[in-house]
Amino acid sequence: MPPMNDPEAKKRAARETIDILHEISTLLNTDLDRQSLSYCVSLIENGVNPEALAAVIKELRARQERDEARLGA
């Protein structure tokens, strides 16, 4: 990856990237908001296993659902 010496440009590029990713994620119905998505991106950029991350998110959502069902009932 070519190094980005201009922080402004870097920021803009990053925003753009996140924009694109967000669009993809809405296309895919991931239910991730922009903020979460950017967290995920930074996690993955830092070497977190994407599969595992996906699993975590799903699991957490499932639990939440369960909890809500339990507690709500």
Add this chain to the structure above:
Amino acid sequence: MSNTRNTRVESALQSLLERLVPQQYHNESEADAERRWEDANVLARNLVNAEPESGTVEDVNLAADLIKEKLLRGGTERRDLERATSFGNLYSRLLSQPVLGQKWGILYFLHRIGEDDGIENGDAQRASQQEAFDEMEVDEPVELGRKSTAKKTSYDDAFARDGLPRMPRAEGPKSPRPPPVRDRPVPTRQKSVPEAKPPQQAQSAAPNQAKPGESALLRDLPFTLQGLSSNNLPFGDDLALKLPANLPTPLVSLLHTLAEPALLYKSLSQFVESEDVGGLVSQSLRSAIGTELRSYLSLVAQLEGQIRRALQQLDDNLPNGGLGKAGVTLKRLVVWTRDATTGLRLMSLIVESAKGKKGGELISLIHSFAISHGDPFVHSFAERLLSNITKPFYNMLRAWIYDGELEDPYQEFFVFENRDDRDGMGVGAMSVWEHKYALQSAMIPSIMNADLANRVFLIGKSLNFIRYSCGDSAWVEKHSRDASRELSYSDPASLYSSIDSAYSTVMARLLSLMEDKFALFTHLTALKKYLLLGSGDFIGLLMESLADNLDQPANSQYRHTLTAQLEHAIRNSNAQYDDVDVLRRLDARMLELSHGEIGWDVFTLEYRIDSPLDVIVTPWASKQYLKVFNFLWRVKRVQFALGTTWRRCMTGARGVLGAVSDKLGEDWKVARGAMAEMIHFIDQLQWYILFEVIEAGWEGLQKAIRKPDATLDTLITAHTSYLRAITRKGLLGGGHIDFPSQLHELLKLILAYKDAIDSLWSHSVDEFGRRQERAAKIETRTKAGRWGLTEADDDMNSSFASTSINRRSTREGEIDSPIPPLIPLPGGPAAVAGNEAAILDHLRLRLKTLRGDFKTKITALLGDLRSQPDTDMRFLGVVMNFNDVYQPATRRRARTGEPARAKA
């Protein structure tokens, strides 16, 4: 793992969890909420800290493809298509973004997250995932997962095991509870994977042992590509490659792609090494394919070198052994072998379709790839093959057009030798030219057009003919020594030019041989002269000298008399100046006795033609000549007979006939008229045949023969059409109107009429003699002083009459008469003597009938002639009826008119 990274991960994770885990439900205790938060944290750390180990296919394209596939999975509905398209746009934009280092990861992550929706077995999936993470969960949904395992193995293989990082196994320092390594396959979605699937057991047992890594596969691949079995990729018994079990689908599909050249190579090398001898062209196909295979092997060797180098650089620390960095992957191999695979595929296609074909067909087959295939690769490949394969073909061609020899042990050339006919046909020139060789159009390779092939065929045939039939092999050898040139596929221009030059040389040589050595034209002229009655003096003399002889019955004809008369005719006519060789061939002989009863019918002249001229003057042609000769001979004979009779009448008119004109003058007048009619008819007929038909045909023949590009075949066809024209126009052809029999009838009538006139003549002579005798008697008696006529004269008269009849019959025998005595005489001569007047009446009646018949027949003939399409034949009709004496009707009317006339 650096510290900064850890902290960054930590903070990002925390903020993510904060967003994901709800703070506290309103009816939930704080402890519970706390526990929930803890759980989530633990879970997240466990998973996140599990480092990706290896075996990851870090391919951004793969992830993108997965997403696209997923988007499209709903079918080809419009919405799906739109979504897929917009994803494609986004994806390409993403690729252009320089910021991200793990694009594939993010995409894959999104893909996994997004999987939740719209998947039927989402529950099962979630359940099994859950089960993987949380051992406290009940095992209930696993059943479901397992059930679908069988179907989904391959896909699972692709993504759960190898294509992506495996579940964490090693306990990290932060993980309080290691998650169990159950490694259930995660059923995702159904996808059928064709062929050669690894056996599906041993899935869950020990996947890690059974799975050869990409590097191992790479190590084995060079062997596989050469068709050799290796540890991981053994070949089955018959052209099948066993893939190891438990490979992820992308690898499997790559291996499928790579297996293709391997299997093709194997089958092709089997073909190349196969023992069966399919002919020279197939042998050379085999060798050409062998050459191609060798170049393929050298490619494999290069690949092997690359693989070796790459494998040496492998770094065990890097994910997937750092294969991606080393520059050699299975995908690369696929790309590198692509061209070779196409070539192999093409060759195997050729080999498949070449089964059962040989020689020219085979060349045509490959040539069709070279000319009609749009792919330049295929085109050049086929051209390359062709230049090798056609070598034996061009050798055959060369031997054929320069030596006239067929060097074709496997019947691959488009000329083949007719071996069966040989014994039946004898070894005459005819058989060499017409039957020994034949052109087989199916075997003409498409690199030659039919015209060229025909030329080639003619060249070889002519050479053969020159060598064997004309006995001029010295020239053939010289020709082959001088002109012989290497022919090859790569140089079609020189091929054409050498074929052309060989063609013209050989044809010219053959023609000059025919002309000079075998004196073809002399013989043709002689045939025309003698058999087509071209030289009148000879024929006239022959006829005159043979006339008496031929009046005899057929069985009393002797060949030696005939030949003696023939010799006589030759000696005394201009024929004596003709070539000795020509005269030697001329022969008089008799046809089989069945042809007729008297000498005229069976006599024939013959002109012997021997090899090699019988190529042109075929047995069929000889027969035609004979037919024409017999017809002309008959016409000539009728003319001759008529002429004789006419001469007698003319000379007698002043003497004998003048004396009896009071009694027979009227008869003679009519008879002369009829005879003149007949003579006119015969003259016109003969003139027409000799000048309009034969001479015109001869003119055409000369022209055709002198044509600059004449070949032996031209000569043959020209001669054949010459004869055909003669027989057709000469009223001998068997069209729908039967001219020959009509003419035959007419000639018979004329002869009969001529006989009747002869009878009339003798009758007149008798009458004349009687009168003279009477006058003499009267004179003597008067001189003696007695009465000129007494009663006793009546008796004398009768006895005299009987002797005169006798005399007449002997005279009649001398005159040529093919027809037995015309009037069946009632009773013996004694009775005739009394019936002098009756005989005359008979004679008159007979003359009248014959005259009527002749007129009817000639009218019919003229009617037929008028309806002929040929102008010459119509012209004959006009000439015969120039002053409209006859009223020719069309055939139909003539037919209906005939019975009426017969009644009248």
